[in-house]
Amino acid sequence: MTSSTETVNKQDIIDYAARLGDDAIVIGHRLSEWVSRAPFVEEDVALGNVALDFLGHARMYYTHAAELSNEQNGTTDITEDNFAYLRDERQFQNHLLHELHKGDFAYTTARQLLIDVFNKHFLEQLKKSNDKTLAAIAVKAAKEAKYHCRRSQDWTLRLGDGTSESHERMQLALNDIWGYSHELFEVDALEQRLVDAGIAVDCTLLKADWLKEVTAIIEEATLMVPDQDWAVSGGRQGYHTEHLGHLLTEMQFVHRSFPGAKW
Amino acid sequence: MQVIPTKSPIQFEREQFRRNSAFPELWQCLDQVKDPEIPALSLWDIGILKDIKRQGNQASVTITPTYSGCPAMDAIAEDIAIAFKEHGIEKTVIIKELSPAWTTDWMTDKGRNQLRDYGIAPPNDVIGGHEQPLNSDSQVLCPQCGSGDTKLLSEYGSTACKALFQCNSCHEPFDLFKHI
Known part of the structure; x- marks a missing residue:
């Protein structure tokens, strides 16, 4: 990451920041669906807090995208809300793994393990970004990601190495979502341009470390890394599963029904 | 002679910065503004207060969010503006600074004791x-x-x-x- 940001197309950075915001807001919203439904009250609170962390990350990424958009268009009125509430499904570019339904607690735990470990490695690299704001967001978010990781690891061990029921559900969950994990390590043309400029993270380089760490946790939890050869992708291009539309409907409803409402 | 520090260098630096400010009355004023989630602690003691600047009846306050999703930020911004009104400041701009990221190392010793008492x-x-x-x-x-x-x-x-x-x-x- 050495070249300058001078030659970079600003729209690319806006799109990249929005993508990172999309990942964060979508998983944050999914986690918030657990509030009042978690297995017990402490876990209810924990999931709500992790959801809030992701919402915080989304706000930082979207605010950055909004500020760059204003600079580019000579406007002042684009805000984080435009990105969160006023874009449709095809404009969201989050990874598919993040939008999959809430599932049972094992499903949420398995997904969170894959995402939290990914985030930890991803943010370490984003700290070195030539885009100073993205680097600052990464420093802040990485501190929180460390706690997220520990929590997911702890729960994976408890459920995987728990009762036969919890073990079975964890394995089923891993089998269900494993094919969605490969997309995390793809780099498309837009991201490649930013990787070359030292702004984006080259996710292709993260896979080996991620797999090693996730495999160690899964095996310690007496579970198996799924032996499958299917993979799904498309989120970064705006092609989504049936789950995202429902999520956005719920998330955007108030803002779209009562534009500019204040309380 | 060997000097034995009684404070962490980070805290010393914060205190120096505050002491050198041209607006000591505004720092004092914000000692009355507490974290809405932990009312035992002032913004200074929890370590999120970074800088205060004043120009006539306008002021800017730099704060660093604790956790990125911290919902208390908006309430804090409002409380600062209200406290400054009494000092004749009509307009307060809140600057949220992300970097360097907030750390619990910025919490003052007084704040730690207050937290424990709370x-x-x-x-x-x-x-x-x-x-x-x-x-x-x-x-x-x-x-x-x-x-x-x-x-x-x-x-x-x-x-x-x-x-x-x-x-x-x-x-x-x-x-x-x-x-x-």
């Missing part, structure tokens, strides 16, 4: 130091009875910045302000 264990009350990650064997001094015989109930307490513990001696549950 019933929340400060980050430095983890036995054996807060450098190691929390786990089910982590021991924290109970802010109620001072016992070190405690257990971790949950990595997240009433807010993202805390973890939930229970004391095995007095059986009271309590929050630990996590090191970050």
Whole structure:
């Protein structure tokens, strides 16, 4: 990451920041669906807090995208809300793994393990970004990601190495979502341009470390890394599963029904 | 002569910065503004207050969010503006600074003691130091009875910045302000 940001197309950075915001807001919203439904009250609170962390990350990424958009268009009125509430499904570019339904607690735990470990490695690299704001967001978010990781690891061990029921559900969950994990390590043309400029993270380089760490946790939890050869992708291009539309409907409803409402 | 520091260099630096400010009355004024989630602590003592500047009847205040999703930020911004009104400041601009990221190391000694008195264990009350990650064997001094015989109930307490513990001696549950 050495070249300058001078030659970079600003729209690319806006799109990249929005993508990172999309990942964060979508998983944050999914986690918030657990509030009042978690297995017990402490876990209810924990999931709500992790959801809030992701919402915080989304706000930082979207605010950055909004500020760059204003600079580019000579406007002042684009805000984080435009990105969160006023874009449709095809404009969201989050990874598919993040939008999959809430599932049972094992499903949420398995997904969170894959995402939290990914985030930890991803943010370490984003700290070195030539885009100073993205680097600052990464420093802040990485501190929180460390706690997220520990929590997911702890729960994976408890459920995987728990009762036969919890073990079975964890394995089923891993089998269900494993094919969605490969997309995390793809780099498309837009991201490649930013990787070359030292702004984006080259996710292709993260896979080996991620797999090693996730495999160690899964095996310690007496579970198996799924032996499958299917993979799904498309989120970064705006092609989504049936789950995202429902999520956005719920998330955007108030803002779209009562534009500019204040309380 | 050997000088034995009684304060961490980080805290010394913060205090120096505050002492050198041209607007001591405004710093003092904000000592009255508390964190809405932890009313025992002022913005200064929790360490989120970074800088204050004044130009006539306008002021700007730089704060660093604790956790990125902290919902208290908007309330804090409002409270600052209200407190400044009494000092003839009509317009207060809040600058949220992301970098360097907030750390519990910025919390003052006074703040740590107030936190403990309020019933929340400060980050430095983890036995054996807060450098190691929390786990089910982590021991924290109970802010109620001072016992070190405690257990971790949950990595997240009433807010993202805390973890939930229970004391095995007095059986009271309590929050630990996590090191970050």
